[in-house]
Amino acid sequence: MNFNINALIGDESRFSLEHRILNIALLFSSAICFLSGFVNHFIDLNVSISIFSGIALAYMYYLSIIKQQYVIPLFLGLPIFLFVLNPVIWVNVAGTQGSYPYFIILFSSGIAILLSGPRRVIFTCYLIIVTIALVIFEYNHPYLIMGFSADIYRYIDISVGLTVVIIANTLLFALVFNSYNKEHKKAREYLTQIEKQSIKIEFQESLKVINEQLKQEIAERKQAEKLLRESEKRYRNLVENINDVIFTLDTRGIITYVSTAIEKVFLYKADEVTGKPFDSFIHPDDLTLALNRLERILAGEVLPSEYRVLDKNGDVRFVRTSSRPLFAENQLVGLTGVLMDITGRKQMEDELREHRDHLEEIVDERTTELKTANEQLQQEIAERKQAEAQLKYLATHDYLTGIPNRYSFEESLKNTVAKAKRGKEGSLLFIDIDNFKLVNDTKGHTAGDHLLIDVAKIIKESIRKSDTLARLGGDEFGVLLEEATVDEARLVAEKLRKKVEDKEFCFTNYVCFNLSICIGIVMIDGSLNSQKLLTLADTALYAAKEKGRNRIVLLDPNEETTTRFAAINQLVAQVNRAVKEDKFVLHLQPVVRVDNGKTLYHEALLRLQGEEGELISPRAFIPAAERFGLMPQIDRWVVGASLDIMRQHPDLCLFVNISGLSLSEESLLGYIEEMITQCGMEPSRIGFEITETAAVKDMSLARRWIERLKKIGCRFALDDFGIGFSSFSYLQMLPVDYIKIDGSFIYNLDKDPSHRALVKAMNTVAHTLGKQTIAEYVENENVLKTLQKLKVDCAQGYFLGSPKIIDQSFRSS
Incomplete structure (x- = not known):
């Protein structure tokens, strides 16, 4: 039988330190009490009992109150049994204390049963045996217990009792220790089982945690594998479906991978090119370039390359590659890249290059043409500038004689008047050639022109450079003498x-x-302004002519008006009578189209009937009528007479001349509008002509007349164009339909290149502004042909038709 001291003092793994100390104290005190039962001479028994009882009570209080434990460990009751249930101690107590042993027996029995736990039956049997032995001992030897028995009986009883007690104790100890040993073994097995179960449970828990972690890791790994498969699938779909070829080469240039797009480029399947050197597909002419690029890429460069390859059919394809080195575990294993088929782009580039070359040829041709056109344009610009300069010159100078014209002369006269106001007086001379009409009629216009040129030359040579000479029109000249007295x-x-x-x-x-x-x-x-001076000079000239030609007349501004204008008054009176008594006559001259000879309209030309029935030219009475303000009355008569003629001839279209002095007559404009509206005929059948000089003098009045009459449907022509102003700009301000080029530019057009250039420029400008042109003074066929070449629209002159009178029966009274 194995005896374990831990069974008595408590296992270290199950009991605390103070618990173990109390167990040792109880065991020690029990041993003292047990020994004192035999040798009570060494230690006082009461002291031993008191010590033991105190320790026992303190231990029971500690377990029940402090630790809240009500079941005492199995072997902790053994010292109490050795003391309380020891018959030897009871005998000694009985011998000295009387009946106290019974109380001790009962108290001990209760404590023994309480502490025995599952061993209650064994301890009960033990108490019964010991009690029977004590009862027999005490009743048979009362005196021995009380201390009065004989020695012999005492020793006999003690021996018998001791023998019984020793046997009982021996049996009890054997049973107890055997039971305790079994219980201890069971307890150890139970503890071992518990520990195993605990370890198993802990292992199961750990295993469960590990299993959960493993499941989570497996799930995460499966998810990662799923994502990887999906990514690989997307990448493969991307690689397999893009038009560009993905490829890898090893360091020797062997193709290790190529996408299925290779079939679109090379017509090879992927497995047909895998494992073959890439240079076997390169065009021989580009092989050196491709191998050089391979070496440079393997050396670490990232290079795009373009070269030609041969497909499965041997056809040439242009490709572009973009490659970079390929590494595995920091080791160069080859290169990877993308190959794009650029054959279509190359073909397009070739086509574009051919197209570009073609375009360059066209551009070169066009550039040459443009250069030629530019040169022509520059020439035309130069010619135009020259023409404009010439026009400007002609606007201020007489085209025939080269001296200033009336416009320039009037400007100079204004300056001379201004100087005269400051004390620097001057003189104004009007000169007219006697019988000049006779020269024209007998010798022709060419002789008349030469005569005008010679006269202008004579006058210019006879005056100072500071003086001004101008041709005022026809055969009239004007001279301004600066700072000249009457005598001079x-x-x-x-x-x-x-x-x-x-x-x-x-x-x-x-x-x-x-x-x-x-x-x-x-x-x-x-004292007089320029216009009054011109009128007075004209009167003086008229007076000189009235005196018999080749005369000089000085008209003093201070003379009576009746004296000055006596001669003119007679002519003015005749004009007034003509207006009132219907003594004017209209002659009609046709204006025809140059291209087909059809008549566009007729111009109404005014003539004055003299006292004896002769016809007086407008040149004779128009100046006097203008000077004395009779032109509005004359124009009114002409418009009325023209409307009468057109009513009698429905197919006839007429153009009427309007004097520049009539433009300021608002009543005349209203009268014309009213007459045209009331007559009931188409307004486009009648048109009006005003001279360029009259229009330029008062642009706003001329524009108002033109706009108002065109508004009701009438047409307008600008007469004597080319001699009145210095620029074409004013044509944009005058919405006329026709430009009548002055006859001075036309009569020798076939012979004079400068006149042809001027007429061409005028015609071009007019057409550009949307206006038609009419050439005046056409007197021969050569001039007409020249006009046809210049593409002038219409013409008027004696060659095409002379002015003719209309029978008076066609007019209403």
Whole structure:
């Protein structure tokens, strides 16, 4: 039988330190009490019992109150049994204490049963045996217990009792220790089982945690594998479906992978090219380039490359590659890249290059054409500038004689008047050639022109450079003498008259004759404005002519008006009578189209019937009528007479001349509008002509007339174009339908290149502004053909039709 001290003092793994100390104290005190039962001489028994009882009570209080434990461990009751249930101790107590042993027996029995736990039956049997032995002992030997028995009995009883007690104790100890040993073994097995179960449970828990972690890791790994498969699938779908070829090569240039797109480029399947050197597919001419690029890429460069390859059919394809080195575990294993088929792009580039070359050829041709056109344009611009300069010159100069014209002369006259107001007086001379019409009629216009040129030359040579000479129109000239007195003016006039008179004018076929001039002189003292001076000078000239030709007349501004204008009054009176008594006559001259000869319209030309029935030219009475404000009345008569003629001739279209002085007559404009509206005929059948000079003098009035009459449907022409202004710009402001080029540019058009250039420029400008052109003074076929070449629209002149009178029966009274 194995005895374990831990069974008595408590296992270290199950009991605390103070618990073990109490067990040792109880065991020690029990041993003292047990020994004192036999040798009570060494230690006082009461002291031993008291010590033991105190320790026992303290231990029971500690377990029940402090530790809240009500079941005492199995072997902790053994010392109490050895003391309390020891018959030897009881005998000694009985011998000294009387009946106290019974109380001890009962108390001990209760404690023994309480502490025995599952061993209650064994301890009960033990108590019964010991009690029976004590009862027999005490009743048979009362005196021994009380201390009065004989020694012999005492020793006999003690021996018998001791023998019984020893046997009982021996049996009890054997049973107890055997039972305790079994219980201890069971307890150890139970503890071992519990520990195993605990370890198993802990292992199961750990295993469960590990299993959960493992499941989670497996799930995560499966998810990662799923994502990886999906990513690989997407990548493979991407690689397999893109048009570009994905490829890898090893360091030797062997193809280790190629996507299925290779079939679109090379017509090879992927497995047909895998494992083959890439240079076997390179065009021989590009092989060196491709191998060089391979070496450079394997050396670490990232290079795009373009070269040609051969497909399965041997056809050439252009490709572009973009590659980079490929590493595995920091070791160079080859390269990877993308291959794009750029054959289509190359073909397009070739086509574009051919197209570009073609375009360059076209551009070169066009550039050459443009250069030529530019040169022509520059030439035309130069010609146009020259023409404009010439037009500007002609606007201020007479085209025939080269001297200033009326416009320029009037501007100079204004300056001379301004100087006269400051004390620098001057003189104004009007000069007219006597019988000039006779020269024109007998010798022709060419002779008349030469005569005008010669007269202009004579006058220019006879005056100072500071003086001004101008052709005022027809055969009239004007001279401004700066800072000249009356006597000086007379001397200059006489000098001029004398030189012309002495001059023998000769023409072809050796025809020579002499001419004379009339001169009217007016002094410029600043008291009269330029217009009044012109009128007065014209009157002086008229007076000189009335005196018999080759005369000089000085008209003093201070003379009575009746004296000054006596001669003119007679003509003015005749004009007034003509208006009232219907003494005017209209002659019609056709305006025809140059291309087909059809008549566009007729121009109404005014004539005055003289006292004896002769026809007086407008040149004779129009200046006087203008000077005395009779033109609005004359224009009113002409419009009414023209409307009467058109009513009688429904197919006839007429154009009527309007004087520049009539433009300021608002009543006349209203009268014309009313007459046209009331007559009931188509307004486009009647048109009006105003001279360029009249329009330019008052642009706003001219524009108002044109706009108002065109608004009701009438047409307008600008007459005598080319001699009145210095620029074409004003044409944009005048919405006329026709431009009538002055006859001075037309009569020798077939012979004079400068006139052709001017007419061409005028025609171009007019057409650009949307206006038609009419050439005046067409007198021969050559001029007409020249106009056709210049693409002038219409023409008018004696060659196409002379002015003719309309029978009075066609007019209403």
